[in-house]
Amino acid sequence: MIASVRTALRWLLAIVFALAGYFHIVSPEPFLVITPDWVPMAEQVILLTGIAEFLGAAGLMVPALRGPAGWGLAAYTVCVFPANINHAIIDLTNGTGLPLAYHLPRLLFQPVILWACMWAAELIDWPFGRRRP
Incomplete structure (x- = not known):
């Protein structure tokens, strides 16, 4: 059962x-808008x-490649978090973007996405049991 869920999550x-x-x-334009100003060469980064x-x-x-991909996607999830925060700040300060009801769950869900990348890549088994050697 757990293996099937892991496979489905991987897909x-x-x-x-x-x-x-x-x-x-x-379509990099929407991503350019939310990229923090301190990110150099934003177009190339996107x-x-x-x-x-x-x-x-x-x-x-x-x-x-599953393990390295899982680590890479987990790191990617951490690296894009500042853009997600910036997106929330932009939308909430000018009042013309998406509401807090969108941004708050998105920001709070980021650790879950990080966990999902690692679990789907079979890097961790938490919370479903200990990893067997």
């Missing part, structure tokens, strides 16, 4: 990250994040 993450990667590459999402999605599906 879901692969699809979501591949779609996000696609949009980062073909292109590289799209490529990283594609590679991570593909890596999740290849058993030999």
Whole structure:
């Protein structure tokens, strides 16, 4: 049962990250708007994040690459958190964007996404039991 859930989550993450990667590459404008000003070469960073999402999605599906892909996607999740915070600040301070009801769950869910990347990649078993050698 747990293996089936893990496989389903792996597929879901692969699809979501591949779609996000696609949009980062073909339509970077919305991502440029929310990228913090302190990020250098924002256009190139957004292109590289799209490529990283594609590679991570593909890596999740290849058993030999699953671990590195999980670590990479977990790190990616941490790295984009400032853009998510910036997005919330932009929307909430100018009153024309998405409401707090969107941003608060999104920000609070970020650790869950990080966990999901690591669990789907079989890097951790928590909370479902200890990892067997």
